[in-house]
Amino acid sequence: MNSHKIPVVRTSKMQLTRRLIISMTVCGFVVSLCAKYYIAHVGGYINGIENSNSRNNYLNGKKHEHHRQMAAHDKLIIQYNKITVMEAAANISSFYYQPPQYGEQCIRRFPDVILVGVTKSGTRELVDFMNMHPNIVLKTPKYKINRHRFSELDKEGIISIMPCTFSNQIGLIKADSWFQNADKPSEIHSLSPQTRIMAILREPVSRILSQITFRRWKHNEENRNDTEFARVFLKDQLVIKTSSMLNASKYFLSLQRYLKYFPKDRIHIIESQQFKDNPSAVLSMVTKFLHLKPFDFSHHIVRNNRTGFHCLRVLEKPAIACYGTSRGRTTQTYKDKEVNKKSKILRDYYRPWNEKFFELNGERYDNWQI
Numbered sequence: 221m222n223s224h225k226i227p228v229v230r231t232s233k234m235q236l237t238r239r240l241i242i243s244m245t246v247c248g249f250v251v252s253l254c255a256k257y258y259i260a261h262v263g264g265y266i267n268g269i270e271n272s273n274s275r276n277n278y279l280n281g282k283k284h285e286h287h288r289q290m291a292a293h294d295k296l297i298i299q300y301n302k303i304t305v306m307e308a309a310a311n312i313s314s315f316y317y318q319p320p321q322y323g324e325q326c327i328r329r330f331p332d333v334i335l336v337g338v339t340k341s342g343t344r345e346l347v348d349f350m351n352m353h354p355n356i357v358l359k360t361p362k363y364k365i366n367r368h369r370f371s372e373l374d375k376e377g378i379i380s381i382m383p384c385t386f387s388n389q390i391g392l393i394k395a396d397s398w399f400q401n402a403d404k405p406s407e408i409h410s411l412s413p414q415t416r417i418m419a420i421l422r423e424p425v426s427r428i429l430s431q432i433t434f435r436r437w438k439h440n441e442e443n444r445n446d447t448e449f450a451r452v453f454l455k456d457q458l459v460i461k462t463s464s465m466l467n468a469s470k471y472f473l474s475l476q477r478y479l480k481y482f483p484k485d486r487i488h489i490i491e492s493q494q495f496k497d498n499p500s501a502v503l504s505m506v507t508k509f510l511h512l513k514p515f516d517f518s519h520h521i522v523r524n525n526r527t528g529f530h531c532l533r534v535l536e537k538p539a540i541a542c543y544g545t546s547r548g549r550t551t552q553t554y555k556d557k558e559v560n561k562k563s564k565i566l567r568d569y570y571r572p573w574n575e576k577f578f579e580l581n582g583e584r585y586d587n588w589q590i
Contacts (some may be wrong), residue, residue, distance in 0.1 A: 297539040298524065298531070302344070304541040306360065308532040309351040312520055315535060317354035320388045328382045330375060331359075332390035333416040333510060334408065336478075337399025338468055340430040341422035341492045345530075345543070347394045349499055350506060352532070353515045357385045359393045367398060375411045390510060400468045402477060409481035416510065417482055422492035423588045424469035424570045425563050428452065431465060453562060459569050469570065472577040479580070491585050499530050 335347055351358040359365075359382060370378065385391050398404040399419045408415055422430070432452075452463050459466060467473075478487055488509040495502045500518035507515060520533050524542050531542035578584045 295538065296522075296533075297537075298526075299534070299539055299541050300544050301541065302348075302543050304534075305348050305532055305543060306351070308534050308541040309348050310358075310360070311535050312352045312532070313354050313356070315354075316515070317389075320386055324386055326384035326386055328379050328384050329391055330379050330412045331382060331393045331415060332385075333392050333418055334398070335392065335394045335396070335418045335420070336404065337396050337419045337474070338421055338427065338471075339396050340427050340434060341396070341420045342495055343394055343396040343420055345499075346420050346490065346495060347392060349503055349517065349521070349530075349532070350392065352517060352520055353503075353507065353512060355389045355512050356510075357383050357389050357391050359383055359391065364394055364396075367395065367401060367404065370395075371403070371407060378411065390512070397468075399474045399478075400464075400470075405478045405481045413482075415486075417478055417487045418490065418506070418509075419474075419487075420490040420492055420495060421471055423585070424471070424574065425566045427469055427492075428465055428566065429559070429563065453565075459565065470573050472573055472580055475577065475580055489581055489583070493585075493587050496530075 335343055337343070347358055350356050365373075365378065365381065382391050382393075395404075399421075408417070451465055452460055475487070475489070488506065490502055490506070499521055503517045504514070507513075521530050522533055522540050523529075524531050524540070527542065527545065529543060531540040533540055574588050
């Protein structure tokens with residue numbers, strides 16, 4: 221039998237040294253990647269202790285907060301970013317959506333439902349949370365169609381800027397200043413009388429105070445409250461009845477205009493505080509109004525105990541997506557006595573308007589009687 225010798229390959233010390241250096245370099249690179257992943261996804265939290273790791277993101281030309289914090293109550297990472305909320309809702313919708321049939325084309329259509337108002341009442345949260353439903357398609361990334369542009373476009377022009385939908389889906393747009401606009405009911409009806417109308421309404425006085433506070437915060441002016449209150453009050457503490465900010469909270473007049481063109485079963489009113497307290501129950505009512513199949517919103521909504529606001533669970537991640545920490549601004553830089561005094565004047569002013577609205581809408585909101 222012939223024996224075969226296995227050749228021996230001799231390696232020089234220089235080659236061994238070179239291989240050792242390469243191995244150490246690769247190991248160092250892997251360790252670096254692992255460290256970066258840990259910092260990015262775990263957020264630098266050890267044993268529940270929060271390390272501040274904030275960064276500013278510029279999305280769509282605007283500055284957005286994006287803080288990652290560990291929620292002590294359920295060990296979830298909190299992502300404070302309104303864009304993340306929008307993406308989380310869209311991902312949930314895509315995960316559960318089932319196309320109607322093979323071969324059907326996704327086509328653009330006129331909005332099936334328009335959320336018409338009102339400013340500072342929770343319209344942003346409502347459309348984002350509605351967008352979790354697999355059969356609702358929200359116009360994104362820009363929710364709105366400018367009211368002037370809407371008036372200028374014909375039906376085909378509006379359809380051209382809508383997202384495509386299948387036959388078992390409905391298209392949704394947000395237009396939170398259209399409820400008080402006198403022309404919009406007739407314009408919408410002339411283009412599509414079958415479109416459904418939704419409005420989320422907040423207690424009139426708290427809505428006005430929120431709008432004033434938002435404008436002060438937006439312009440970063442500590443004395444902005446005085447300027448904004450001047451839009452509502454005269455120097456002798458009388459309200460300016462022609463004020464657009466004041467008229468936006470006269471819900472009776474707005475609903476009356478829409479009822480001239482749309483039957484009551486095509487209009488759905490949501491009370492802002494009810495949505496804040498129990499979003500899942502309100503969204504279930506919205507689903508019924510839109511004649512869509514039931515969807516378990518509660519599985520994806522979680523309350524952030526630090527802020528008091530609700531957030532969305534991020535699919536396949538131990539995280540929740542929340543709106544920025546600037547939510548819930550107060551009038552703390554304005555004299556409390558002045559705010560209380562003006563609030564009382566406004567409540568007295570709106571009391572008869574609220575009663576007319578309750579009668580027309582067929583529902584009374586007790587929290588508006590403070």
